[in-house]
Amino acid sequence: xxxxxxxxxxxxxxxxxxxxxxxxxxxxxxxxxxxxxxxxxxxxxxxxxxxxxxxxxxxxxxxxxxxxxxxxxxxxxxxxxxxxxxxxxxxxxxxxxxxxxxxxxxxxxxxxxxxxxxxxxxxxxxxxxxxxxxxxxxxxxxxxxxxxxxxxxxxxxxxxxxxxxxxxxxxxxxxxxxxxxxxxxxxxxxxxxxxxxxxxxxxxxxxxxxxxxxxxxxxxxxxxxxxxxxxxxxxxxxxxxxxxxxxxxxxxxxxxxxxxxxxxxxxxxxxxxxxxxxxxxxxxxxxxxxxxxxxxxxxxxxxxxxxxxxxxxxxxxxxxxxxxxxxxxxxxxxxxxxxxxxxxxxxxxxxxxxxxxxxxxxxxxxxxxxxxxxxxxxxxx
Numbered sequence: 309x310x311x312x313x314x315x316x317x318x319x320x321x322x323x324x325x326x327x328x329x330x331x332x333x334x335x336x337x338x339x340x341x342x343x344x345x346x347x348x349x350x351x352x353x354x355x356x357x358x359x360x361x362x363x364x365x366x367x368x369x370x371x372x373x374x375x376x377x378x379x380x381x382x383x384x385x386x387x388x389x390x391x392x393x394x395x396x397x398x399x400x401x402x403x404x405x406x407x408x409x410x411x412x413x414x415x416x417x418x419x420x421x422x423x424x425x426x427x428x429x430x431x432x433x434x435x436x437x438x439x440x441x442x443x444x445x446x447x448x449x450x451x452x453x454x455x456x457x458x459x460x461x462x463x464x465x466x467x468x469x470x471x472x473x474x475x476x477x478x479x480x481x482x483x484x485x486x487x488x489x490x491x492x493x494x495x496x497x498x499x500x501x502x503x504x505x506x507x508x509x510x511x512x513x514x515x516x517x518x519x520x521x522x523x524x525x526x527x528x529x530x531x532x533x534x535x536x537x538x539x540x541x542x543x544x545x546x547x548x549x550x551x552x553x554x555x556x557x558x559x560x561x562x563x564x565x566x567x568x569x570x571x572x573x574x575x576x577x578x579x580x581x582x583x584x585x586x587x588x589x590x591x592x593x594x595x596x597x598x599x600x601x602x603x604x605x606x607x608x609x610x611x612x613x614x615x616x617x618x619x620x621x622x623x624x625x626x627x628x629x630x631x632x633x634x635x636x637x638x639x640x641x642x643x644x645x646x647x648x649x650x651x652x653x654x655x656x657x658x659x660x661x662x663x664x665x666x667x668x669x670x671x672x673x674x675x676x677x678x679x680x681x682x683x684x685x686x687x688x689x
Contacts, residue, residue: 310343357410370396370399389520396526423618442457461483531645534627574609586614597614
């Protein structure tokens with residue numbers, strides 16, 4: 309027996325019901341009987357000749373990387389764009405997107421997190437104002453076809469054999485990383501080439517793809533190497549107060565390891581600084597993020613929910629209890645990547661508070677220093 313959606317062949321994951329076996333491994337996406345072939349989804353295809361409308365010109369290195377990525381894709385390769393946070397990964401995909409659209413091919417953009425799906429759709433719509441760009445994620449599933457489809461990894465189940473170019477951002481993040489079901493569904497959805505994007509790549513994907521690297525942000529300044537403060541927890545709280553007051557002209561993202569930490573830290577800081585909090589169980593996430601963008605409050609306390617995707621100009625970052633197990637190397641690199649992205653504040657401010665320096669903290673700092681060292685190189689592997 310085989311499931312043609314998730315590639316499951318393990319008998320333990322098949323259940324016998326009313327004379328047929330069905331796959332339980334991907335049952336969350338709807339029931340599919342064993343050995344049932346999946347038909348291609350019906351989507352509109354048209355030849356679109358278009359050029360991106362950007363408010364700024366790409367840097368020389370961005371143009372070089374963009375060209376190399378597009379050439380490798382044209383040659384039939386899957387490509388991994390290994391670029392530091394803030395390097396402009398989305399902008400680097402534009403040349404490839406335009407090429408595939410000009411050939412009448414379908415382009416999909418898949419991302420792990422719902423909030424980032426909505427942000428990427430908005431950015432692409434501004435870059436391609438004449439195109440119909442849809443976001444397909446929780447709460448946005450009525451319109452599922454467009455000139456470019458931006459969706460979460462889970463929503464790829466709607467698109468068997470759909471995409472000639474599938475751009476996959478955050479492939480090292482939950483829930484995609486290590487998820488065989490989502491990996492199979494992604495492979496089923498793409499009949500052409502995949503373009504992976506990440507600042508913290510998975511070694512397996514690096515080995516399977518052509519790799520293009522870029523470790524320079526558009527403003528050309530080095531990545532932030534954070535200040536690390538080792539102290540007891542109660543001292544860390546006073547450090548948070550000290551830094552948010554010191555950086556009072558900036559907005560601040562404060563990362564905590566657990567949902568309950570968001571709540572008590574919110575009330576602890578409330579007499580001293582305007583703040584709100586967000587985690588995976590909050591129902592009005594979009595509203596809170598929008599208010600933060602509008603500078604309705606100075607500090608936003610978050611779990612690792614906002615480690616990726618969110619872009620706030622001139623923001624500083626504080627990480628509380630950084631030695632907690634939830635903070636992996638990739639998580640810390642992504643968190644610190646929120647800082648120093650804008651031309652007005654290219655260096656930024658970031659502090660890691662911990663009771664001891666964990667291996668993740670050491671490796672994170674090592675990788676950031678290595679990226680700064682390799683900033684002048686654009687490599688293809």
